Amino acid sequence: MAEKHVYRFGAGIDGVNATEPAGETVDQAKWIVGGKGANLAEMAKIGLPVPPGFSITCQTCVAYANAGNTWADGVLDEIDAARENLEERMGKKLGDPKDPLLVSVRSGAPFSMPGMMDTVLNLGLNDVSVNGLIEQTGNERFAWDSYRRFVQMFSNVVMGVDGDFFEDAINEKKAEKGVKLDTELTAEDLKELTQTFKQIFAVNVDSQAHPEVTVDGCAAFPQDPKLQLRLAIEAVFGSWMNERAIIYRKQNKISDDLGTAVNVQVMVFGNKGETSATGVAFTRNPADGTKEFYGDFLVNAQGEDVVAGIRNTEPIADLKTVPGLEEAGKQLDEIFVKLEEHYHDMMDIEFTIEQGKLWMLQTRVGKRTAMAALAIAMQFEAEGAISREEAVMRVAPDQLDQLLHPQFDPKADFKVLTKGMNASPGAAVGKVVFSAEEAVHCANKDQPCILVRWETTPDDLKGMVAAEGILTSHGGKTSHAAVIARGMGAPCVCGAEALKIDAKAKEVTVSGTDVVLHEGDIISINGTTGDVILGAVPLVRPELTGDLETILEWADEIRRDASRGRIFGVRANADNPEDAQLSRDFGAEGIGLDRTEHMFLGDRKEIIQSFILADRTGAKQQALGQLLKVQTDDFLGMFKAMDGKTVIVRLLDPPLHEFLDNPRDYAVELAHAEDRGESDIQLKARRDLLARLDSFQEANPMLGLRGCRLGIVYPELTEMQVRAIASATAHLKKRGFDPKPEIMVPLIGTVEELKVVREQIEGVIAGVSEQTGVELHIPVGCMIEIPRAAVTADEIGKYADFFSFGTNDLTQMGFGYSRDDVESAFIPLYLNKKILKANPFETLDPGIAKLVKLGVEGGHQANEKIVCGVCGETGGDPDSIQMYYDLGLDYVSCSPYRVPIARLAAAQAKIKSNGGAQKLA
Secondary structure: OOOOOEEEEOEOOOOOEOOOOOOOOHHHHHHHHHHHHHHHHHHHHOOOOOOOEEEEOHHHHHHHHHOOOOOOOOHHHHHHHHHHHHHHHHOOEEOOOOOEEOEEEEEEOOOOOOOOOOEEEEEOOOOOHHHHHHHHHOOHHHHHHHHHHHHHHHHHHHOOOOHHHHHHHHHHHHHHHOOOOHHHOOHHHHHHHHHHHHHHHHHHOOOOOOHHHEEOOEEOOOOOHHHHHHHHHHHHHHHOOOHHHHHHHHHOOOOOOOOOEEEEEEOOOOOOOOOOEEEEEEOOOOOOOOOOOEEEEEEOOOHHHHHHOOOOOEEHHHHHHOOOOHHHHHHHHHHHHHHHHHHOOOEEEEEEEEOOEEEEEEEEEOOOOHHHHHHHHHHHHHOOOOOHHHHHHOOOHHHHHHHOOOEEOOOOOOOEEEEOEEEEOOEEEEEEEOOHHHHHHHHHOOOOEEEEEOOOOHHHHHHHHHOOEEEEOOOOOOOHHHHHHHHHOOOEEEOOOOEEEEOOOOEEEEOOOOOEEEOOOEEEEEOOOOEEEEOOOOEEOOOOOHHHHHHHHHHHHHHHOHHHOOOOEEEEEOOOHHHHHHHHHOOOOEEEEEEHHHHHOHHHHHHHHHHHHOOOHHHHHHHHHHHHHHHHHHHHHHHHHOOOOEEEEEOOOOOHHHHOOOHHHHHHHHHHHHHHOOOHHHHHHHHHHHHHHHHOOOOOHHHOOOOHHHHHHOHHHHHHHHHHHHHHHHHHHHOOOOOEEEEEEOOOOOHHHHHHHHHHHHHHHHHHHHHHOOOOOOOEEEEEOOHHHHHOHHHHHHHOOEEEEOHHHHHHHHHOOOHHHHOOOOHHHHHHOOOOOOOOOOOOOHHHHHHHHHHHHHHHHHOOOOEEEEOOHHHHOHHHHHHHHHOOOOEEEEOHHHHHHHHHHHHHHHHHHOOOOOOOO
């Protein structure tokens, strides 16, 4: 059977539903006809008023792009057949001089990408059919308004003409007529604007590059509706690879290989007068989860006007009070309820009311903030619509980062400069910037900034990603700025009308005040309240309470329930008592990595330096004694903070030269000493010290004297650390505490290394136990961070109580990359060229995952009770956590602030790998 490229949806004038299913469920269909096409078909199937149309598949887009923007054989014929069928269903034709059919051409990828790709409205109008539209509607102004919009949008979206040319022409016409609003322009004004727009087209389109729109050697706005349709479809396909769409997909981890569908749909008009309207709404509040109908609408407007912020919108709650729109408003409320009952989720809706009749243009699962995601998931669970497992699956782990981001300190004293709409919660402090480029520049210099715009557009996406927060003077809660900020979890205040922004002069005046903000001035915004403050407000991190605490408790129940599969733990990487306590507060079940080298920094660095550089046994022993004392104190604090929970202590890992001064710097100091004329004895001591410093330098320290090798060459270091661990444990046990340390040997490459070090460790533990009279059972394991260790884990596992995979080093050695050198040097290029699908230092690479798999299987072959975890940076990455569960690990360990994210991601990994969430009837 030949591949199908086009699917129809909706009923024609005969009322017969011609919807063709692209899959058994919406989720299956979205991979073929995109989310928009799948949901349009689904709404038509359940009897909602959907303007009919057809969807061209995502696969067609991919094939078209892969063939160098060339159509495969037969596809255009299939599209023509679908167009003819749509004309038959509607009883009218594109371009008809008496009664023209008009259509919209919209994108629709498998995942929602609001505003990232292109749309063309009112397609089918030309110099002849516009008269037919006038004849059918009796509304000359509406017809010419529709035609000028089409010329403007087609020229910009399809032919790439700068949109400012058209906006400037509109502003000139309004100035000429002495009016402020587009709606105040007459039919004759709009007719003249249409001619001006066509002239702009002719001047700015390269006739040689676009022979399809060239007449007598000059570019001319195309009059053939079939050509208009083909070019519009090609433009929407092409927009899949525009810069903002690529940035958005990268930000949201959406594959570039999916492509977008194109939806060709009969136009309905919200700009036919005071009984027509258009709007965007949500079935619940996407900012905080309140169970209320939420959104905006505009009377006598088309859909793009709402999200573009060109006019100030009205709240959806007022729709039923507008004369002529009351019945449509009541019907919309009923549809809100019907959609939630059907999808069991909060839905995002686009609608148009044409002369009192309601039409549904789109629905999709609505994007929401983390706060709203938690509240809505719990509401649906409480209502009996979804199970607890599904509620846990409804919250994206990375979203939790929003809730762990700073908020204004409640104790802070500040004066509100002005207020806007609380479009996306959270607080941000930063420098005022007026362009996406400047926001990116600030981010590259680690300078927090707030992107301040009249209203954002899709082209601002890279700046929105780079900025700490977003502030606009226009637009409603469903404007571009609000929707994208909520999706990213960025604080946003929009519609702050007191701000008069002059982006060219790079300044903002604030009405009712004498304040003038310039680029670089510091402001603070609160997306939860809509407040804008001059200067920096102190920020604080919130605690795990309320809905967040509840959903994490549900996630923990799932992770720990052995009846649902393997118990999957979450631990933290922490190196001091403060971080240990923070980890515990965030729900960590133990410490998966205590990096003892971090305990040697600060004023203790001199002690370790004294040990390394000592040329006499007595001096070394004195330094070791000092280290023993401070290390014992460290472990007392750590074990006490994590009382009753596992603390894995990694023995000293880095090469010793990292604790020493740079020989080059010391050589300069020696030269200055010689110039000062120091004595021969002093100079000799300096030269001897420089020689010792030089002796510790390595050509490739990552592969040199570090980890377990260091402990074998300097056994006294290992003995000191183990004695400190054992002594602290014995001391706390005597005081009634329940310390649970485990000792981890780093950089094991051979089983013989572990045998030697383990024997040494157990000897020290036995000695401390005998001295203190406290029975000590301290497990000993090792890191698997060298490829050889992974492939010989069946040998190493015989001498290890646990394995902890150090994926940072495993990735470096597996790839042959030095992370410090490559992350900025070529990994971004590799990602752009698709040589790498993801940064392997952020998300576990599939090739490195195979090494982990070998390690886990080998370890269990040698020791069926061995515990396997991961302590590398990817232990806090949700995508990696899924892989780690599937690889058979028992726990992940991550930084303290990632612990809540890991708790949720671990539960979701378990649910996905055990058949998915339980569905309720």
